[in-house]
Amino acid sequence: MHLSAEIYGRLLDGLNNLHFQEKPGRQTDMLFISDEFWLQDTAVIDHVNLLKGMHGVSLIFAHHLNPYKFICRHITAYADARRAATSAHYMRRQAAKDQRGTLKVSANFFNLNMS
Amino acid sequence: MVETKERIRAVAEKLFFENGIANVRLQQIADDTGISVGNLAYHYKNKEAIVQAVYEHLFEEFEQILASYLQLPDLRDFDQQFELLYQFFTRNTFYLNNVWEIERSYPHIKESWHRFNQKITLQIRKRLDYNQKREILQPEPYKGTYDQLAQAIWITLNYWIPQQMLQGKRLSFAGYRKALWNHVQPYLTDKGKKEYEQLILALH
Numbered sequence: 001m002h003l004s005a006e007i008y009g010r011l012l013d014g015l016n017n018l019h020f021q022e023k024p025g026r027q028t029d030m031l032f033i034s035d036e037f038w039l040q041d042t043a044v045i046d047h048v049n050l051l052k053g054m055h056g057v058s059l060i061f062a063h064h065l066n067p068y069k070f071i072c073r074h075i076t077a078y079a080d081a082r083r084a085a086t087s088a089h090y091m092r093r094q095a096a097k098d099q100r101g102t103l104k105v106s107a108n109f110f111n112l113n114m115s
Numbered sequence: 116m117v118e119t120k121e122r123i124r125a126v127a128e129k130l131f132f133e134n135g136i137a138n139v140r141l142q143q144i145a146d147d148t149g150i151s152v153g154n155l156a157y158h159y160k161n162k163e164a165i166v167q168a169v170y171e172h173l174f175e176e177f178e179q180i181l182a183s184y185l186q187l188p189d190l191r192d193f194d195q196q197f198e199l200l201y202q203f204f205t206r207n208t209f210y211l212n213n214v215w216e217i218e219r220s221y222p223h224i225k226e227s228w229h230r231f232n233q234k235i236t237l238q239i240r241k242r243l244d245y246n247q248k249r250e251i252l253q254p255e256p257y258k259g260t261y262d263q264l265a266q267a268i269w270i271t272l273n274y275w276i277p278q279q280m281l282q283g284k285r286l287s288f289a290g291y292r293k294a295l296w297n298h299v300q301p302y303l304t305d306k307g308k309k310e311y312e313q314l315i316l317a318l319h
Contacts, residue, residue: 005233012184012241019188020248 038063042070044096046088051077055084059095120158123148124172127165132209136166136216163221170217170224173207177231184238190251190307191314193242193299194292197272201291204276211277232269240265251307252299268298289319 003011042061049056054077062070075091078084126147130139141162145155159165180199185192204211217224243261246252255261275294279286296315303311 002230005237008234009237009241012238013244015185016241016245016248019185019245 038069039071040097042097044092046092047072048081048084048088054079055081057084057088057091059088059091061095119148119150119154120168123150123155123158123165124168128169128207128209131166131169132212136213137220141165166221166224169209170221170227173210174227174231176203176207181231181234181238185242185245189249189314190246190310193246194315196238197292197295198288200272201276201288204273205286208276208280211280235272236265236269239268246307250304251310252302253304253307264298264302268295271295271298292319 039061041064043064045060045062047058047060049058056077057075058072059075060070060072076087078087123144127139127144130143130147139162141152141155144165145152148155159168180196180203183196183199187195217228240262243252243265247254247261271294275291276286279290296311300311
């Protein structure tokens, strides 16, 4: 497939405009690097909870030394509990730096209320 | 296996440059590669296939140059493309010697090459627009001036090298670059002149 000269011209115009629409970032835009630095050493815990008839899959990223430092992210929801459990398992494995799970942190330690 | 194929292509490029596509025989390519004609026929079934392979390789390289459009947001972008094209044309001098042969006998290649020509001229033209928008270049003095300018830049990009060769002059990127920037210089604004001096002149 070949682009016609007209379409190619428009494409280049779009690239030209991109440089004008883009603004330089601020120093504070980069704060997430220091703010979220602790996330690289977290244990990832998968959590399935029943919410409005669906099995929601959440991942909890918890600091392995400080139990009060964690974030919880809702990922997806399934109608079927087994699928939710499988999905949660693989989500955790993908997200965790420590894939074999030697950092032992249990969600129950934190006494979370997920609803 | 791939290596032999590559080697044949490289030898063919060299011979095409020295003698012109029409004057090169398969026997010659095989001899220079150090293989038999039978082996050569195993890799490429005829001369057309070799010519096709040589030009496909050329086009792949050219596509990479096309993909470098506006990687830098200032005049260095122009300069970068000049350099890439200089390397391209000096590496692929066989192309320059065979322009007419391709025009006459290889319509597919001719067509692709025309398309690339059109794209690169468009890129040059749009770069002029871009720099005009940045107030580096003056507004177009007359309608169509920048179309002509883009065309002139492309002609220089293409034919500066064969022109030097024909006159027995030395090839150098500095000379090539000077000839190209010479087209753009008269249209620079004060801001453009400053950028040109700081980013282009000062760096070489």
